[in-house]
Amino acid sequence: MFSKACEYGIRAAIYIGQQSASGRRVGLKDIAAEIDSPEAFTAKILQQLVREQLVTSVKGPTGGFELTPEQLRTVTLRQLVVAIDGGAMLQGCALGLPQCSAKQPCPMHYQFLPIRDQLNELLRAHTIGELASKVQEGLGFLKQFS
Amino acid sequence: MFSKACEYGIRAAIYIGQQSASGRRVGLKDIAAEIDSPEAFTAKILQQLVREQLVTSVKGPTGGFELTPEQLRTVTLRQLVVAIDGGAMLQGCALGLPQCSAKQPCPMHYQFLPIRDQLNELLRAHTIGELASKVQEGLGFLKQFS
DNA sequence: TACATACCGGACAAATTTGTCCTTTAATTT
């Protein structure tokens, strides 16, 4: 569905959000450990999110990553996905035609559209803050214990 | 959404189906031209589908690819996707957790499940023959003209 | 039987994604 980079990016953002909601800034090492992702790779993805201003970073001692209250409230899953994976999956043709359009639709077009639209809606409807709460309340997990 | 291989594979299968429904067997070159895909790569994917008995091939002069009436009637999109891409996208966690399960669900799990289920249902519900008819009737396209 | 055709299969190559390492830059603490 999403790329590895995107999966790590979303999980990282949610974890940062969860901690930010409790007033804690978190470092890369902590993040990677808590979401079970490769540290250096996660760093790359976070850099990208910081450049897009979806996540905030602070250098130096006591530094780390955080989400501002505004970011918690307004940044959606969709913005993360677009920033990392681009819009292809959210707009592209299911069968890989260069354009998804009713002009020359692929044979799955009309069946596929509603599902893709729901996915778009789903991503648009959920903010990082909201998902972070869910984790905070123990209703969602960012890694699995065996 | 799907891999390139999967996109080519589905388009190829539908084209083969369309021609088979009209009693025509088609060669690789023809297929690649009609679905606008790299010839050699398409060959690889078709080999795979033939091994899985989702498509039939005949060697030698007048040979080529075809779908038996039974294949036209029974092979679903889902079988193609599973054969080429595996079941990950149809069962895996949206956020990349190793297991998608209600035991330790990711924070998107309950929102994501119905969409994934619909996608599964969609793929299961459409046979190659059905999609081929749509193309035959001019209601769907396997490549785009500009 | 010889030959031509078209898929099969393996090896190889290019491109992209995933992942690592190390130096630089910025900020805090002593």
Added chain:
DNA sequence: AAATTAAAGGACAAATTTGTCCGGTATGTA
């Protein structure tokens, strides 16, 4: 100011996906 901390950034490496090439194999035709 110096030392320490932690993210930023660039170069590089591994793995996977995408794509090509070519000799082998089966089949139909002359």
